[in-house]
Amino acid sequence: MTDARKIADRARSCPGVAGLSGGPFGVVATYLPGERITGVSVTDDEVDIAIVARLTEPLLEAEPFPETADRLRQAMADLTGDRRVNVRIHDVVEEPR
């Protein structure tokens, strides 16, 4: 289950991702002995990731969320294999460039 930790690290390093989030009620998480990885949950055929996206000004020059999601999927393709990667945009933060 070290996969979840690696996936979380890869996700955080993507531009357009301000951070990981637990999703509604904090249910998107992986529970490990002595540790809890918020924002990533891995099953045999699916990977769920909940993120807080970064919004840059002006609004029309920010990266669209579908592109952010694709970038995430590409960044962790070797870890997720042929599992479906479901990305949930749980919140956004505005950040001046």
Place this chain on the structure above:
Amino acid sequence: MADTVLKNQTSTVPKQAGGPGSALVTDKGTTSIDDVVVAKIAGLAAREVSGVHAMGGGAARALGTMRGMVGAETSVTQGVSVEVGERQAAVDLDLVVEYGIAIPELAAAVRRNVINAIERMCGLEVTEVNIRVDDVNLPGQEEARKKERKKEEPEPEQESRVR
């Protein structure tokens, strides 16, 4: 009327192959976007249009002012309510406009900007943007308020009371 305006304007939005909404559900996984995200983007996009003075109905604005007094930021989502599905979104906006603005034109500009922003950023198809104009901000109002505040403040150049 909202419908006819909407139709004209969605056609100007550059669409990806397959139209908006198709980018979200792919065979490699789905991308879901929470309501609050769409609401924040709608709020930011509406405020970008000049002529929009504030957002929210009377009660929401009063609450926002109180929050401002205690130092909290007024929320971006004030005056915005959204309904988000898997591929589509609908938006309702409450606006306060500046005095001397042609409201139908402003509403059309806000609608255009909100639709553009949501369709581009979220990849959701926007089915409708309903706009309600709650109030008009008169130019005198703010200055009168500022003057009143100045009166309350003690005069800066006071003679020192101790020597």
